[in-house]
Amino acid sequence: MQATTGYDVAAARAALPALRDVTYLNVGTEGIMAEPVLREHLRAVAWHETHGHYGQAAVLELLEASRARLARLLDVAPDELALTTNATDGVNLVAFGHAWAPGDEVLLSDQEHPAVTFPFFNLQRQGRAQVRIFRIDPDATRTLANFRGALTDRTRMAVFSHVSCETGIRLPAAELCAAAGARGVLTLVDGAQSVGQFPVHPRAIGADFLTGNGHKWLCGPKGTGFLYVASRHLPDLLPPYVGAGSLTNAALAARRYDGLDGIELAFEPSARRYEYGTRNLGRFAALGGAIDYLEGFGWEAIWRHQAACAATLKERLAELPGATVHTPSGWDASCGLVTASFRDRAGAPLDGIALSRWLWRQGIIQRRVTEPNGIRLSCAYFTDESDIDRLIATLREHLDSGASR
Ligand SMILES: Cc1ncc(COP(=O)(O)O)c(C=O)c1O
Known part of the structure:
Protein backbone atom coordinates (compact mmCIF):
# COMPACT_ATOMS: atom_id res chain seq x y z
CA MET A 1 0.00 0.00 0.00
CA GLN A 2 1.22 3.52 -0.75
CA ALA A 3 2.59 5.42 2.21
CA THR A 4 -0.24 7.56 3.48
CA THR A 5 1.25 8.93 6.62
CA GLY A 6 0.14 12.27 7.91
CA TYR A 7 -1.21 10.82 11.11
CA ASP A 8 -0.56 7.85 13.29
CA VAL A 9 -2.99 5.16 12.09
CA ALA A 10 -1.81 2.77 14.82
CA ALA A 11 -2.66 5.35 17.49
CA ALA A 12 -6.06 5.92 15.87
CA ARG A 13 -6.69 2.17 15.97
CA ALA A 14 -5.70 1.93 19.62
CA ALA A 15 -8.65 4.19 20.53
CA LEU A 16 -11.15 1.83 18.87
CA PRO A 17 -11.99 -1.15 21.12
CA ALA A 18 -13.88 -3.00 18.34
CA LEU A 19 -10.61 -3.54 16.49
CA ARG A 20 -9.39 -5.78 19.32
CA ASP A 21 -12.26 -8.13 18.48
CA VAL A 22 -12.89 -7.91 14.74
CA THR A 23 -11.76 -6.56 11.39
CA TYR A 24 -14.15 -3.66 10.96
CA LEU A 25 -14.88 -2.77 7.34
CA ASN A 26 -18.38 -1.38 7.76
CA VAL A 27 -18.32 2.27 8.71
CA GLY A 28 -20.67 2.66 5.71
CA THR A 29 -23.37 1.08 7.87
CA GLU A 30 -22.35 2.18 11.36
CA GLY A 31 -19.23 4.02 12.38
CA ILE A 32 -17.30 3.02 15.46
CA MET A 33 -16.74 5.71 18.03
CA ALA A 34 -13.29 6.46 19.36
CA GLU A 35 -12.91 6.32 23.13
CA PRO A 36 -12.21 10.06 23.65
CA VAL A 37 -15.40 10.92 21.72
CA GLU A 295 -10.13 16.93 12.09
CA GLY A 296 -7.34 16.39 14.60
CA PHE A 297 -5.90 13.82 12.17
CA GLY A 298 -6.37 16.29 9.29
CA TRP A 299 -9.16 15.83 6.74
CA GLU A 300 -6.80 15.88 3.78
CA ALA A 301 -4.68 13.20 5.42
CA ILE A 302 -7.74 11.06 6.18
CA TRP A 303 -9.02 11.32 2.63
CA ARG A 304 -5.60 10.52 1.18
CA HIS A 305 -5.44 7.52 3.47
CA GLN A 306 -8.91 6.29 2.54
CA ALA A 307 -8.18 6.78 -1.15
CA ALA A 308 -4.98 4.75 -0.87
CA CYS A 309 -6.73 1.98 1.13
CA ALA A 310 -9.58 1.80 -1.39
CA ALA A 311 -7.15 1.69 -4.34
CA THR A 312 -5.17 -1.13 -2.74
CA LEU A 313 -8.31 -3.01 -1.81
CA LYS A 314 -9.69 -2.81 -5.36
CA GLU A 315 -6.40 -4.00 -6.84
CA ARG A 316 -6.17 -6.93 -4.48
CA LEU A 317 -9.82 -7.92 -4.86
CA ALA A 318 -9.42 -7.87 -8.65
CA GLU A 319 -6.58 -10.40 -8.35
CA LEU A 320 -8.86 -12.95 -6.68
CA PRO A 321 -10.23 -15.67 -8.95
CA GLY A 322 -13.79 -14.97 -10.08
CA ALA A 323 -13.89 -11.47 -8.56
CA THR A 324 -15.56 -8.43 -10.12
CA VAL A 325 -15.04 -5.02 -8.56
CA HIS A 326 -18.06 -2.83 -9.22
CA THR A 327 -16.69 0.44 -7.84
CA PRO A 328 -14.88 2.68 -10.34
CA SER A 329 -11.12 2.92 -9.87
CA GLY A 330 -10.79 6.72 -10.13
CA TRP A 331 -11.11 8.59 -6.83
CA ASP A 332 -13.35 11.31 -8.31
CA ALA A 333 -15.93 8.67 -9.21
CA SER A 334 -15.56 6.64 -6.02
CA CYS A 335 -14.64 6.86 -2.33
CA GLY A 336 -13.82 4.56 0.58
CA LEU A 337 -16.76 2.24 -0.20
CA VAL A 338 -15.84 -0.74 -2.36
CA THR A 339 -18.28 -3.32 -3.74
CA ALA A 340 -17.27 -6.65 -5.24
CA SER A 341 -18.99 -9.84 -6.33
CA PHE A 342 -17.56 -13.30 -6.94
CA ARG A 343 -18.03 -16.43 -9.03
CA ASP A 344 -16.95 -19.92 -8.09
CA ARG A 345 -14.63 -22.03 -10.25
CA ALA A 346 -17.55 -23.26 -12.30
CA GLY A 347 -18.48 -19.64 -13.03
CA ALA A 348 -21.62 -19.65 -10.87
CA PRO A 349 -22.28 -16.43 -8.93
CA LEU A 350 -21.65 -16.58 -5.19
CA ASP A 351 -24.54 -15.30 -3.15
CA GLY A 352 -23.61 -12.02 -1.47
CA ILE A 353 -25.74 -12.71 1.60
CA ALA A 354 -24.12 -16.10 2.24
CA LEU A 355 -20.63 -14.74 1.61
CA SER A 356 -21.23 -11.75 3.87
CA ARG A 357 -22.52 -13.99 6.66
CA TRP A 358 -19.54 -16.31 6.30
CA LEU A 359 -17.13 -13.37 6.54
CA TRP A 360 -18.95 -12.15 9.67
CA ARG A 361 -18.38 -15.57 11.22
CA GLN A 362 -14.67 -15.12 10.49
CA GLY A 363 -14.78 -11.77 12.32
CA ILE A 364 -14.75 -9.63 9.17
CA ILE A 365 -17.52 -7.08 9.47
CA GLN A 366 -18.87 -5.80 6.14
CA ARG A 367 -22.27 -5.70 4.45
CA ARG A 368 -23.92 -7.64 1.66
CA VAL A 369 -25.33 -5.85 -1.35
CA THR A 370 -28.12 -7.22 -3.49
CA GLU A 371 -27.61 -5.43 -6.79
CA PRO A 372 -24.90 -6.41 -7.67
CA ASN A 373 -25.09 -9.60 -5.60
CA GLY A 374 -21.95 -9.17 -3.54
CA ILE A 375 -20.33 -7.53 -0.54
CA ARG A 376 -19.48 -3.95 0.35
CA LEU A 377 -16.35 -2.94 2.23
CA SER A 378 -15.66 0.41 3.87
CA CYS A 379 -12.14 1.86 4.06
CA ALA A 380 -12.13 4.29 6.97
CA TYR A 381 -9.54 6.55 8.59
CA PHE A 382 -8.39 3.65 10.77
CA THR A 383 -8.29 0.91 8.09
CA ASP A 384 -4.81 -0.48 7.57
CA GLU A 385 -2.98 -3.03 5.49
CA SER A 386 -3.54 -5.77 8.07
CA ASP A 387 -7.32 -5.43 7.57
CA ILE A 388 -6.96 -5.77 3.82
CA ASP A 389 -4.50 -8.69 4.13
CA ARG A 390 -6.89 -10.52 6.43
CA LEU A 391 -9.89 -9.94 4.20
CA ILE A 392 -8.07 -11.04 1.05
CA ALA A 393 -6.59 -14.15 2.71
CA THR A 394 -10.01 -15.12 4.08
CA LEU A 395 -11.74 -14.57 0.76
CA ARG A 396 -9.04 -16.53 -1.04
CA GLU A 397 -9.46 -19.43 1.37
CA HIS A 398 -13.21 -19.36 0.72
CA LEU A 399 -12.83 -19.18 -3.04
CA ASP A 400 -10.22 -21.97 -3.06
CA SER A 401 -12.24 -24.34 -0.91
CA GLY A 402 -15.93 -24.08 -0.04
CA ALA A 403 -16.91 -21.85 -2.90
CA SER A 404 -15.46 -24.16 -5.52
CA ARG A 405 -16.99 -27.37 -4.16
C1 LIG B 1 -27.11 6.16 0.97
C2 LIG B 1 -27.80 6.01 2.29
N1 LIG B 1 -28.81 6.82 2.60
C3 LIG B 1 -29.43 6.75 3.77
C4 LIG B 1 -29.09 5.81 4.71
C5 LIG B 1 -29.84 5.75 5.97
O1 LIG B 1 -29.22 6.54 6.93
P1 LIG B 1 -29.90 6.73 8.35
O2 LIG B 1 -29.89 5.41 9.01
O3 LIG B 1 -29.05 7.74 9.03
O4 LIG B 1 -31.27 7.21 8.13
C6 LIG B 1 -28.04 4.94 4.44
C7 LIG B 1 -27.66 3.94 5.45
O5 LIG B 1 -27.01 2.95 5.21
C8 LIG B 1 -27.37 5.04 3.20
O6 LIG B 1 -26.36 4.23 2.90
Whole structure:
Protein backbone atom coordinates (compact mmCIF):
# COMPACT_ATOMS: atom_id res chain seq x y z
CA MET A 1 0.00 0.00 0.00
CA GLN A 2 1.22 3.52 -0.75
CA ALA A 3 2.59 5.42 2.21
CA THR A 4 -0.24 7.56 3.48
CA THR A 5 1.25 8.93 6.62
CA GLY A 6 0.14 12.27 7.91
CA TYR A 7 -1.21 10.82 11.11
CA ASP A 8 -0.56 7.85 13.29
CA VAL A 9 -2.99 5.16 12.09
CA ALA A 10 -1.81 2.77 14.82
CA ALA A 11 -2.66 5.35 17.49
CA ALA A 12 -6.06 5.92 15.87
CA ARG A 13 -6.69 2.17 15.97
CA ALA A 14 -5.70 1.93 19.62
CA ALA A 15 -8.65 4.19 20.53
CA LEU A 16 -11.15 1.83 18.87
CA PRO A 17 -11.99 -1.15 21.12
CA ALA A 18 -13.88 -3.00 18.34
CA LEU A 19 -10.61 -3.54 16.49
CA ARG A 20 -9.39 -5.78 19.32
CA ASP A 21 -12.26 -8.13 18.48
CA VAL A 22 -12.89 -7.91 14.74
CA THR A 23 -11.76 -6.56 11.39
CA TYR A 24 -14.15 -3.66 10.96
CA LEU A 25 -14.88 -2.77 7.34
CA ASN A 26 -18.38 -1.38 7.76
CA VAL A 27 -18.32 2.27 8.71
CA GLY A 28 -20.67 2.66 5.71
CA THR A 29 -23.37 1.08 7.87
CA GLU A 30 -22.35 2.18 11.36
CA GLY A 31 -19.23 4.02 12.38
CA ILE A 32 -17.30 3.02 15.46
CA MET A 33 -16.74 5.71 18.03
CA ALA A 34 -13.29 6.46 19.36
CA GLU A 35 -12.91 6.32 23.13
CA PRO A 36 -12.21 10.06 23.65
CA VAL A 37 -15.40 10.92 21.72
CA LEU A 38 -17.32 8.26 23.63
CA ARG A 39 -16.27 9.77 26.96
CA GLU A 40 -17.56 13.18 25.87
CA HIS A 41 -20.77 11.60 24.57
CA LEU A 42 -21.47 9.67 27.77
CA ARG A 43 -20.66 12.69 29.93
CA ALA A 44 -23.25 14.84 28.14
CA VAL A 45 -25.94 12.14 28.12
CA ALA A 46 -25.31 11.38 31.81
CA TRP A 47 -25.41 15.05 32.79
CA HIS A 48 -28.78 15.62 31.13
CA GLU A 49 -30.25 12.36 32.37
CA THR A 50 -29.12 12.89 35.94
CA HIS A 51 -29.87 16.61 36.10
CA GLY A 52 -33.05 16.80 34.02
CA HIS A 53 -34.36 20.28 33.35
CA TYR A 54 -31.62 21.80 35.51
CA GLY A 55 -29.01 20.17 33.24
CA GLN A 56 -30.73 21.07 29.98
CA ALA A 57 -29.17 24.50 29.35
CA ALA A 58 -25.61 23.17 29.42
CA VAL A 59 -26.47 20.35 27.02
CA LEU A 60 -28.32 22.73 24.70
CA GLU A 61 -25.19 24.83 24.56
CA LEU A 62 -23.21 21.75 23.50
CA LEU A 63 -25.86 20.90 20.91
CA GLU A 64 -25.63 24.38 19.42
CA ALA A 65 -21.85 24.11 19.39
CA SER A 66 -22.23 20.85 17.43
CA ARG A 67 -24.60 22.53 14.98
CA ALA A 68 -22.05 25.31 14.44
CA ARG A 69 -19.25 22.75 14.08
CA LEU A 70 -21.19 20.76 11.49
CA ALA A 71 -22.06 23.99 9.68
CA ARG A 72 -18.33 24.79 9.38
CA LEU A 73 -17.64 21.32 7.99
CA LEU A 74 -20.39 21.72 5.38
CA ASP A 75 -19.66 25.42 4.79
CA VAL A 76 -23.26 26.46 5.44
CA ALA A 77 -24.94 28.66 8.05
CA PRO A 78 -25.93 26.97 11.34
CA ASP A 79 -29.45 28.32 10.77
CA GLU A 80 -29.69 26.20 7.62
CA LEU A 81 -29.20 22.97 9.58
CA ALA A 82 -31.92 21.02 11.34
CA LEU A 83 -30.56 18.43 13.74
CA THR A 84 -32.47 15.22 13.16
CA THR A 85 -32.31 11.60 14.31
CA ASN A 86 -30.85 10.19 11.09
CA ALA A 87 -30.56 10.81 7.36
CA THR A 88 -33.99 9.23 6.76
CA ASP A 89 -35.59 11.98 8.85
CA GLY A 90 -34.24 14.59 6.47
CA VAL A 91 -35.70 12.76 3.47
CA ASN A 92 -39.11 12.62 5.14
CA LEU A 93 -38.96 16.30 6.09
CA VAL A 94 -38.42 17.23 2.45
CA ALA A 95 -40.85 14.68 0.97
CA PHE A 96 -43.68 15.67 3.29
CA GLY A 97 -42.80 19.34 3.74
CA HIS A 98 -42.77 20.26 0.05
CA ALA A 99 -46.00 21.61 -1.41
CA TRP A 100 -46.66 19.12 -4.22
CA ALA A 101 -49.20 19.93 -6.88
CA PRO A 102 -51.31 17.39 -8.80
CA GLY A 103 -49.25 15.68 -11.54
CA ASP A 104 -45.87 16.47 -9.94
CA GLU A 105 -43.08 13.94 -10.40
CA VAL A 106 -40.02 13.19 -8.32
CA LEU A 107 -36.97 11.65 -9.96
CA LEU A 108 -34.88 9.14 -7.95
CA SER A 109 -31.84 7.12 -8.95
CA ASP A 110 -31.99 3.34 -9.31
CA GLN A 111 -29.47 2.85 -6.48
CA GLU A 112 -31.23 4.57 -3.60
CA HIS A 113 -31.35 3.29 -0.05
CA PRO A 114 -34.82 2.59 1.45
CA ALA A 115 -34.20 5.83 3.39
CA VAL A 116 -34.99 7.56 0.09
CA THR A 117 -37.20 5.15 -1.82
CA PHE A 118 -39.61 4.30 1.00
CA PRO A 119 -40.59 7.89 1.93
CA PHE A 120 -41.19 8.71 -1.74
CA PHE A 121 -43.10 5.46 -2.35
CA ASN A 122 -45.19 6.44 0.66
CA LEU A 123 -45.72 9.88 -0.88
CA GLN A 124 -46.78 8.27 -4.16
CA ARG A 125 -49.19 5.97 -2.32
CA GLN A 126 -50.81 9.06 -0.86
CA GLY A 127 -51.28 10.34 -4.41
CA ARG A 128 -49.06 13.37 -3.84
CA ALA A 129 -46.27 12.75 -6.39
CA GLN A 130 -45.29 10.20 -9.00
CA VAL A 131 -41.89 8.50 -8.64
CA ARG A 132 -39.68 8.17 -11.73
CA ILE A 133 -36.26 6.50 -11.87
CA PHE A 134 -32.98 7.31 -13.66
CA ARG A 135 -30.01 4.95 -13.97
CA ILE A 136 -26.64 5.50 -12.33
CA ASP A 137 -23.66 4.49 -14.45
CA PRO A 138 -20.04 4.05 -13.33
CA ASP A 139 -19.27 6.73 -15.92
CA ALA A 140 -20.37 10.13 -14.62
CA THR A 141 -21.06 11.48 -18.11
CA ARG A 142 -23.53 8.68 -18.77
CA THR A 143 -25.18 9.20 -15.36
CA LEU A 144 -25.65 12.84 -16.25
CA ALA A 145 -27.09 11.99 -19.66
CA ASN A 146 -29.47 9.44 -18.09
CA PHE A 147 -30.54 12.06 -15.56
CA ARG A 148 -31.15 14.73 -18.18
CA GLY A 149 -33.09 12.26 -20.30
CA ALA A 150 -35.34 11.33 -17.39
CA LEU A 151 -36.31 14.90 -16.44
CA THR A 152 -39.77 15.80 -17.70
CA ASP A 153 -41.86 18.94 -17.63
CA ARG A 154 -43.53 17.50 -14.56
CA THR A 155 -40.37 16.79 -12.56
CA ARG A 156 -40.43 19.01 -9.48
CA MET A 157 -37.67 17.41 -7.45
CA ALA A 158 -34.69 15.12 -8.04
CA VAL A 159 -33.30 13.00 -5.22
CA PHE A 160 -30.07 11.05 -5.40
CA SER A 161 -27.30 9.70 -3.24
CA HIS A 162 -24.03 11.57 -3.34
CA VAL A 163 -22.43 8.12 -3.04
CA SER A 164 -24.36 4.98 -3.91
CA CYS A 165 -24.63 2.65 -0.93
CA GLU A 166 -24.73 -0.29 -3.35
CA THR A 167 -21.76 0.26 -5.64
CA GLY A 168 -19.80 3.05 -3.94
CA ILE A 169 -20.07 5.13 -7.11
CA ARG A 170 -19.67 8.84 -6.38
CA LEU A 171 -22.24 10.76 -8.38
CA PRO A 172 -21.42 14.05 -10.16
CA ALA A 173 -23.59 15.89 -7.64
CA ALA A 174 -22.79 19.45 -8.74
CA GLU A 175 -23.46 18.66 -12.41
CA LEU A 176 -26.73 16.88 -11.55
CA CYS A 177 -27.87 19.80 -9.40
CA ALA A 178 -26.97 22.26 -12.17
CA ALA A 179 -28.91 20.21 -14.74
CA ALA A 180 -31.91 20.09 -12.39
CA GLY A 181 -31.66 23.77 -11.50
CA ALA A 182 -31.63 24.73 -15.17
CA ARG A 183 -35.07 23.11 -15.45
CA GLY A 184 -36.37 24.63 -12.21
CA VAL A 185 -36.18 21.24 -10.47
CA LEU A 186 -35.34 21.13 -6.75
CA THR A 187 -32.60 18.78 -5.56
CA LEU A 188 -32.30 16.71 -2.41
CA VAL A 189 -28.87 15.09 -2.08
CA ASP A 190 -28.52 12.10 0.23
CA GLY A 191 -25.13 12.63 1.87
CA ALA A 192 -25.34 9.63 4.21
CA GLN A 193 -22.35 8.00 2.48
CA SER A 194 -20.44 11.14 1.53
CA VAL A 195 -20.17 13.44 4.54
CA GLY A 196 -16.83 12.65 6.16
CA GLN A 197 -15.51 10.85 3.07
CA PHE A 198 -14.49 13.91 1.04
CA PRO A 199 -15.43 17.62 1.13
CA VAL A 200 -19.21 18.00 0.98
CA HIS A 201 -20.36 21.60 0.58
CA PRO A 202 -24.05 21.79 -0.30
CA ARG A 203 -23.83 25.40 -1.51
CA ALA A 204 -20.93 24.64 -3.86
CA ILE A 205 -22.79 21.54 -5.06
CA GLY A 206 -25.85 23.72 -5.64
CA ALA A 207 -28.16 21.41 -3.66
CA ASP A 208 -31.42 22.80 -2.35
CA PHE A 209 -31.49 20.20 0.42
CA LEU A 210 -28.88 17.76 1.71
CA THR A 211 -29.47 15.10 4.33
CA GLY A 212 -26.87 13.16 6.29
CA ASN A 213 -26.00 11.56 9.58
CA GLY A 214 -23.35 11.57 12.26
CA HIS A 215 -23.10 7.86 12.84
CA LYS A 216 -21.39 6.62 9.66
CA TRP A 217 -18.24 8.29 8.28
CA LEU A 218 -18.10 10.88 11.07
CA CYS A 219 -18.09 8.03 13.61
CA GLY A 220 -20.29 10.14 15.87
CA PRO A 221 -23.26 9.22 18.05
CA LYS A 222 -26.06 7.05 16.74
CA GLY A 223 -29.31 8.95 16.58
CA THR A 224 -27.71 12.05 15.10
CA GLY A 225 -28.57 13.31 11.65
CA PHE A 226 -29.09 16.61 9.91
CA LEU A 227 -30.94 18.27 7.10
CA TYR A 228 -29.47 21.24 5.25
CA VAL A 229 -32.17 23.50 3.87
CA ALA A 230 -30.88 26.38 1.73
CA SER A 231 -32.07 29.52 3.53
CA ARG A 232 -34.17 30.58 0.52
CA HIS A 233 -36.27 27.44 0.96
CA LEU A 234 -36.93 27.76 4.69
CA PRO A 235 -40.16 29.73 4.13
CA ASP A 236 -41.63 27.13 1.72
CA LEU A 237 -40.52 23.80 3.22
CA LEU A 238 -43.21 23.58 5.86
CA PRO A 239 -42.49 21.31 8.82
CA PRO A 240 -44.64 18.16 8.56
CA TYR A 241 -44.39 17.75 12.34
CA VAL A 242 -44.67 20.70 14.67
CA GLY A 243 -44.69 21.12 18.41
CA ALA A 244 -43.06 23.08 21.17
CA GLY A 245 -40.10 24.83 19.59
CA SER A 246 -41.47 25.05 16.03
CA LEU A 247 -43.55 28.22 16.35
CA THR A 248 -42.66 31.62 17.72
CA ASN A 249 -46.21 32.96 18.26
CA ALA A 250 -46.01 34.19 21.84
CA ALA A 251 -49.79 34.38 22.08
CA LEU A 252 -50.22 30.77 21.00
CA ALA A 253 -47.48 29.56 23.33
CA ALA A 254 -49.10 31.41 26.24
CA ARG A 255 -52.53 30.02 25.26
CA ARG A 256 -53.85 33.56 24.76
CA TYR A 257 -56.13 32.78 21.86
CA ASP A 258 -59.71 32.43 21.20
CA GLY A 259 -59.78 30.40 18.03
CA LEU A 260 -57.21 30.79 15.28
CA ASP A 261 -58.97 33.46 13.24
CA GLY A 262 -56.53 36.12 12.17
CA ILE A 263 -53.51 34.39 13.67
CA GLU A 264 -50.74 33.53 11.20
CA LEU A 265 -48.59 30.60 12.32
CA ALA A 266 -45.09 32.04 12.70
CA PHE A 267 -42.55 29.28 12.26
CA GLU A 268 -39.17 29.56 13.92
CA PRO A 269 -37.21 31.34 11.16
CA SER A 270 -34.23 28.96 11.10
CA ALA A 271 -34.11 25.23 10.33
CA ARG A 272 -34.81 24.72 14.05
CA ARG A 273 -38.44 24.90 12.89
CA TYR A 274 -38.10 21.17 12.04
CA GLU A 275 -37.11 20.31 15.63
CA TYR A 276 -39.77 20.03 18.28
CA GLY A 277 -40.59 18.50 21.64
CA THR A 278 -38.36 16.95 24.26
CA ARG A 279 -35.38 15.14 22.79
CA ASN A 280 -32.31 13.35 24.02
CA LEU A 281 -30.20 16.48 23.53
CA GLY A 282 -27.07 14.91 24.99
CA ARG A 283 -26.59 12.70 21.96
CA PHE A 284 -25.90 15.76 19.79
CA ALA A 285 -23.30 17.06 22.21
CA ALA A 286 -20.53 14.78 20.97
CA LEU A 287 -21.29 15.25 17.27
CA GLY A 288 -19.07 18.33 17.22
CA GLY A 289 -16.49 16.42 19.25
CA ALA A 290 -16.52 13.57 16.71
CA ILE A 291 -15.85 16.08 13.90
CA ASP A 292 -13.09 17.75 15.93
CA TYR A 293 -11.56 14.36 16.68
CA LEU A 294 -11.30 13.45 12.99
CA GLU A 295 -10.13 16.93 12.09
CA GLY A 296 -7.34 16.39 14.60
CA PHE A 297 -5.90 13.82 12.17
CA GLY A 298 -6.37 16.29 9.29
CA TRP A 299 -9.16 15.83 6.74
CA GLU A 300 -6.80 15.88 3.78
CA ALA A 301 -4.68 13.20 5.42
CA ILE A 302 -7.74 11.06 6.18
CA TRP A 303 -9.02 11.32 2.63
CA ARG A 304 -5.60 10.52 1.18
CA HIS A 305 -5.44 7.52 3.47
CA GLN A 306 -8.91 6.29 2.54
CA ALA A 307 -8.18 6.78 -1.15
CA ALA A 308 -4.98 4.75 -0.87
CA CYS A 309 -6.73 1.98 1.13
CA ALA A 310 -9.58 1.80 -1.39
CA ALA A 311 -7.15 1.69 -4.34
CA THR A 312 -5.17 -1.13 -2.74
CA LEU A 313 -8.31 -3.01 -1.81
CA LYS A 314 -9.69 -2.81 -5.36
CA GLU A 315 -6.40 -4.00 -6.84
CA ARG A 316 -6.17 -6.93 -4.48
CA LEU A 317 -9.82 -7.92 -4.86
CA ALA A 318 -9.42 -7.87 -8.65
CA GLU A 319 -6.58 -10.40 -8.35
CA LEU A 320 -8.86 -12.95 -6.68
CA PRO A 321 -10.23 -15.67 -8.95
CA GLY A 322 -13.79 -14.97 -10.08
CA ALA A 323 -13.89 -11.47 -8.56
CA THR A 324 -15.56 -8.43 -10.12
CA VAL A 325 -15.04 -5.02 -8.56
CA HIS A 326 -18.06 -2.83 -9.22
CA THR A 327 -16.69 0.44 -7.84
CA PRO A 328 -14.88 2.68 -10.34
CA SER A 329 -11.12 2.92 -9.87
CA GLY A 330 -10.79 6.72 -10.13
CA TRP A 331 -11.11 8.59 -6.83
CA ASP A 332 -13.35 11.31 -8.31
CA ALA A 333 -15.93 8.67 -9.21
CA SER A 334 -15.56 6.64 -6.02
CA CYS A 335 -14.64 6.86 -2.33
CA GLY A 336 -13.82 4.56 0.58
CA LEU A 337 -16.76 2.24 -0.20
CA VAL A 338 -15.84 -0.74 -2.36
CA THR A 339 -18.28 -3.32 -3.74
CA ALA A 340 -17.27 -6.65 -5.24
CA SER A 341 -18.99 -9.84 -6.33
CA PHE A 342 -17.56 -13.30 -6.94
CA ARG A 343 -18.03 -16.43 -9.03
CA ASP A 344 -16.95 -19.92 -8.09
CA ARG A 345 -14.63 -22.03 -10.25
CA ALA A 346 -17.55 -23.26 -12.30
CA GLY A 347 -18.48 -19.64 -13.03
CA ALA A 348 -21.62 -19.65 -10.87
CA PRO A 349 -22.28 -16.43 -8.93
CA LEU A 350 -21.65 -16.58 -5.19
CA ASP A 351 -24.54 -15.30 -3.15
CA GLY A 352 -23.61 -12.02 -1.47
CA ILE A 353 -25.74 -12.71 1.60
CA ALA A 354 -24.12 -16.10 2.24
CA LEU A 355 -20.63 -14.74 1.61
CA SER A 356 -21.23 -11.75 3.87
CA ARG A 357 -22.52 -13.99 6.66
CA TRP A 358 -19.54 -16.31 6.30
CA LEU A 359 -17.13 -13.37 6.54
CA TRP A 360 -18.95 -12.15 9.67
CA ARG A 361 -18.38 -15.57 11.22
CA GLN A 362 -14.67 -15.12 10.49
CA GLY A 363 -14.78 -11.77 12.32
CA ILE A 364 -14.75 -9.63 9.17
CA ILE A 365 -17.52 -7.08 9.47
CA GLN A 366 -18.87 -5.80 6.14
CA ARG A 367 -22.27 -5.70 4.45
CA ARG A 368 -23.92 -7.64 1.66
CA VAL A 369 -25.33 -5.85 -1.35
CA THR A 370 -28.12 -7.22 -3.49
CA GLU A 371 -27.61 -5.43 -6.79
CA PRO A 372 -24.90 -6.41 -7.67
CA ASN A 373 -25.09 -9.60 -5.60
CA GLY A 374 -21.95 -9.17 -3.54
CA ILE A 375 -20.33 -7.53 -0.54
CA ARG A 376 -19.48 -3.95 0.35
CA LEU A 377 -16.35 -2.94 2.23
CA SER A 378 -15.66 0.41 3.87
CA CYS A 379 -12.14 1.86 4.06
CA ALA A 380 -12.13 4.29 6.97
CA TYR A 381 -9.54 6.55 8.59
CA PHE A 382 -8.39 3.65 10.77
CA THR A 383 -8.29 0.91 8.09
CA ASP A 384 -4.81 -0.48 7.57
CA GLU A 385 -2.98 -3.03 5.49
CA SER A 386 -3.54 -5.77 8.07
CA ASP A 387 -7.32 -5.43 7.57
CA ILE A 388 -6.96 -5.77 3.82
CA ASP A 389 -4.50 -8.69 4.13
CA ARG A 390 -6.89 -10.52 6.43
CA LEU A 391 -9.89 -9.94 4.20
CA ILE A 392 -8.07 -11.04 1.05
CA ALA A 393 -6.59 -14.15 2.71
CA THR A 394 -10.01 -15.12 4.08
CA LEU A 395 -11.74 -14.57 0.76
CA ARG A 396 -9.04 -16.53 -1.04
CA GLU A 397 -9.46 -19.43 1.37
CA HIS A 398 -13.21 -19.36 0.72
CA LEU A 399 -12.83 -19.18 -3.04
CA ASP A 400 -10.22 -21.97 -3.06
CA SER A 401 -12.24 -24.34 -0.91
CA GLY A 402 -15.93 -24.08 -0.04
CA ALA A 403 -16.91 -21.85 -2.90
CA SER A 404 -15.46 -24.16 -5.52
CA ARG A 405 -16.99 -27.37 -4.16
C1 LIG B 1 -27.11 6.16 0.97
C2 LIG B 1 -27.80 6.01 2.29
N1 LIG B 1 -28.81 6.82 2.60
C3 LIG B 1 -29.43 6.75 3.77
C4 LIG B 1 -29.09 5.81 4.71
C5 LIG B 1 -29.84 5.75 5.97
O1 LIG B 1 -29.22 6.54 6.93
P1 LIG B 1 -29.90 6.73 8.35
O2 LIG B 1 -29.89 5.41 9.01
O3 LIG B 1 -29.05 7.74 9.03
O4 LIG B 1 -31.27 7.21 8.13
C6 LIG B 1 -28.04 4.94 4.44
C7 LIG B 1 -27.66 3.94 5.45
O5 LIG B 1 -27.01 2.95 5.21
C8 LIG B 1 -27.37 5.04 3.20
O6 LIG B 1 -26.36 4.23 2.90
